[in-house]
Amino acid sequence: MLPDLLREFLTADPFIHFTLHFADGYHLEVRDPAAVQWMGDGPLILLTEHKAYVGSPISTALAIYVDPRTITRIVTTAIPPALVPPDPEPLPPPKDRILFVCTYNTARSQMAEAILRSLAGDRFEVASAGLEPGTVHPLAIQVMQEVGLDISPARTKTIFELYKAGFLVTSIISVCDESREKCPVFPGVRSTLHWSISDPALDAPPERMLEQFRSARDAIYSCVREWIREPLP
Numbered sequence: 001m002l003p004d005l006l007r008e009f010l011t012a013d014p015f016i017h018f019t020l021h022f023a024d025g026y027h028l029e030v031r032d033p034a035a036v037q038w039m040g041d042g043p044l045i046l047l048t049e050h051k052a053y054v055g056s057p058i059s060t061a062l063a064i065y066v067d068p069r070t071i072t073r074i075v076t077t078a079i080p081p082a083l084v085p086p087d088p089e090p091l092p093p094p095k096d097r098i099l100f101v102c103t104y105n106t107a108r109s110q111m112a113e114a115i116l117r118s119l120a121g122d123r124f125e126v127a128s129a130g131l132e133p134g135t136v137h138p139l140a141i142q143v144m145q146e147v148g149l150d151i152s153p154a155r156t157k158t159i160f161e162l163y164k165a166g167f168l169v170t171s172i173i174s175v176c177d178e179s180r181e182k183c184p185v186f187p188g189v190r191s192t193l194h195w196s197i198s199d200p201a202l203d204a205p206p207e208r209m210l211e212q213f214r215s216a217r218d219a220i221y222s223c224v225r226e227w228i229r230e231p232l233p
Contacts, residue, residue, distance in 0.1 A: 005074055006044075010036055016076055020046075023070045044068045095125040096170040099186075101179045105130025105156040107140040107213070108175040108197050112220045114149045120228045127167055129159040131182055137201060139213040147217070159183070173227075175220065195223045 006020075010033050019029045028046055030036055037045040046064040098116060100109040109128035117126045133156030141152045162169075163186065171191045174180040180194045197219050200212035 006038070006068065006071065010038070018074050018076045020071055021073045021075065022066065023072050028064075038068065044071075095123060097125045097127070097168060099159075099162065099167070099169045099172050100126070100128040101130065101159060101172060101174045101183050102128075102176040102197075103131050103178045104134040105158075106134045107137045107200060108216060108220065109179075110136055110151050110154050110156075111140055111144055111217050112173065112175055112195075112224065114144055114151050114154075115217075115221055115224045116228070118149055119224060123228070127157075127162055129157045129162050131159065131179055133158050137213075139200070139210055140217075143210070143213045143217045146214075147221075193227070195220070197223075 015033050017029070017031050019027055021027045028048070030046075035047045037047070043065045044067070046066065048062050048064065100112040100116075102109040105128055109130065113126050113128035116124060136151065136154050136156060141150075144151050169186045169189050171193065172183060172186060172189055173193045173195060174183055175195050175197045176199060177194075177196055183192075197216055198212075200216040201209065204212045
């Protein structure tokens, strides 16, 4: 068994470094296949180099004849090619991080976050935040459920909360005029955009508020669809 394994090591491409251990306790590391001569039916010839004396620049070749049957084990310093695991699949490039901002993070930015994630979540990591967060508006939840998106578990967040959590932003998109004016500067941001979406909860009689939320949702859908057609700068 061991002689067969030795033959495999000597003919491996690329060559595998290994150490031969013998029954008498002797061992020899083999780093060059030319240092081993063996026909397979006779003694094993190991060629080693020895200095004529300590510090001498002259080396003398020495041939050692051994019985391959006295090999007790073969220890490799590299994994045989047949056992080398395949190269791992390359990691996908990191996603661009998009932050939607509005004043309260209760409607427009929440809807924008959910819409972009549904349309291009494989390309972007998305979050939303506000300057003065409140509570997610129930009509925002309702109109998003109408298009199959559930934002009821969402909670409002401040921009600084995300910043302290280490959410490094690639692009900031403000969806209301006030947040555009007051949004702080994030380090590393490559682009800032502004979509002027009217506040659906502002100055609307109760009988028209649902309609305004639907209009804001549709306007955000249109902006997101147009934006994802163009790569980030």
